[in-house]
Amino acid sequence: MAAKVIDGKAFAATVREKVAGHVARLKEEHGITPGLAVVLVGEDPASQVYVRSKGKQTVEVGMNSYEHKLDAGTSEADLLALIDQLNTDPAVHGILVQLPLPKHLNEDLVINAIDPAKDVDGFHISNVGLLGTGQKSMVPCTPLGCLMMLRDVHGSLSGMDAVVIGRSNIVGKPMAQLLLGDSCTVTIAHSRTKDLPDVVRRADIVVAAVGRPQMVPGDWIKPGATVIDVGINRIDAPEKGQNEDGSVKTRLVGDVDYDSCAQVAGAITPVPGGVGPMTIACLLANTVTACCRANGLPEPEGLTA
Numbered sequence: 428m429a430a431k432v433i434d435g436k437a438f439a440a441t442v443r444e445k446v447a448g449h450v451a452r453l454k455e456e457h458g459i460t461p462g463l464a465v466v467l468v469g470e471d472p473a474s475q476v477y478v479r480s481k482g483k484q485t486v487e488v489g490m491n492s493y494e495h496k497l498d499a500g501t502s503e504a505d506l507l508a509l510i511d512q513l514n515t516d517p518a519v520h521g522i523l524v525q526l527p528l529p530k531h532l533n534e535d536l537v538i539n540a541i542d543p544a545k546d547v548d549g550f551h552i553s554n555v556g557l558l559g560t561g562q563k564s565m566v567p568c569t570p571l572g573c574l575m576m577l578r579d580v581h582g583s584l585s586g587m588d589a590v591v592i593g594r595s596n597i598v599g600k601p602m603a604q605l606l607l608g609d610s611c612t613v614t615i616a617h618s619r620t621k622d623l624p625d626v627v628r629r630a631d632i633v634v635a636a637v638g639r640p641q642m643v644p645g646d647w648i649k650p651g652a653t654v655i656d657v658g659i660n661r662i663d664a665p666e667k668g669q670n671e672d673g674s675v676k677t678r679l680v681g682d683v684d685y686d687s688c689a690q691v692a693g694a695i696t697p698v699p700g701g702v703g704p705m706t707i708a709c710l711l712a713n714t715v716t717a718c719c720r721a722n723g724l725p726e727p728e729g730l731t732a
């Protein structure tokens with residue numbers, strides 16, 4: 428039996444539609460337009476693509492988008508001054524600093540300088556602590572998108588065995604917290620995990636956030652399990668031929684080997700068109716949520732964890 432393909436692109440469109448509805452209501456009933464500021468330091472081409480697509484979608488749902496592009500050599504003091512200014516700007520409800528930052532900038536320091544109420548990435552230590560203690564917080568976009576898709580597939584996740592491969596602060600750890608919050612029995616695996624294939628074989632839910640192209644083969648997957656592939660890896664695709672400059676064409680793959688996993692899994696997210704689009708949709712959702720909270724208005728339903 429081939430797995431059900433979880434269409435993240437279509438799901439993200441429904442999330443954006445809900446967001447657009449809330450934005451329209453905020454404008455009509457309260458004269459408020461939510462605003463999202465995105466800060467990009469340096470010229471990393473992949474980051475530029477994401478930032479452009481975030482800005483475009485922000486405007487499409489009716490919100491204001493503020494892009495701040497700083498050159499790679501920007502000093503920490505200048506970046507902190509910009510964050511300070513965005514923290515106090517009443518038109519800005521969400522702030523995202525695109526990661527990774529150039530090496531001379533201290534990521535923890537920069538992230539923790541963001542007003543936690545505007546931290547739509549959910550990376551500030553206050554939000555991390557709130558999530559870990561089950562209190563209302565800003566929830567990181569990628570894990571939130573994964574959770575929404577899992578709830579859509581299963582309804583309740585209560586009692587399911589979940590294995591998260593990867594323990595980063597931006598994906599693995601918050602994903603594990605959210606699954607625990609939905610009463611899964613959660614295992615976090617990482618590069619030192621013994622017998623990873625056996626650990627993964629126990630899982631009803633596998634979330635792969637490793638950064639290694641096609642690392643998880645189908646024979647690690649329990650028949651019928653749900654596989655969420657967070658990985659975004661660009662690999663050479665000589666079968667597609669060459670670019671005009673003679674370089675070999677590339678394609679995107681996830682951290683799971685899609686073809687073999689789709690043979691065994693009950694449901695699986697593709698790459699592209701899975702977790703990625705949901706991440707951006709959840710960023711927009713978090714911005715509306717932040718805007719409602721900032722104005723003492725009821726929060727939109729179904730857009731938070």
Ligand SMILES: NC(=O)C1=CN([C@@H]2O[C@H](COP(=O)(O)OP(=O)(O)OC[C@H]3O[C@@H](n4cnc5c(N)ncnc54)[C@H](OP(=O)(O)O)[C@@H]3O)[C@@H](O)[C@H]2O)C=CC1
Binds near residue numbers: 659703
């Ligand atoms: N779709 C989306 O919206 C997003 C996609 N991504 C993608 O998700 C992937 C993960 O990102 P991120 O969490 O930031 O990555 P990190 O590099 O920060 O973390 C990778 C994790 O994988 C673990 N790991 C590495 N090698 C192995 C291995 N052989 N076996 C088991 N575990 C291993 C590492 O373990 P250890 O801690 O021991 O080193 C680490 O915990 C990347 O492909 C990234 O591009 C990321 C963010 C958003």
Ligand SMILES: Nc1nc(=O)c2c([nH]1)NC[C@@H]1CN(c3ccc(C(=O)N[C@@H](CCC(=O)O)C(=O)O)cc3)C=[N+]21
Binds near residue numbers: 477523524568702704
């Ligand atoms: N502060 C911060 N917050 C982030 O959320 C953040 C970040 N920094 N740095 C980089 C990672 C990566 N990330 C992605 C978002 C969307 C897609 C996405 O939409 N991907 C499309 C494909 C896009 C393409 O073709 O390249 C897809 O999977 O279908 C991917 C990856 C957010 N990140």
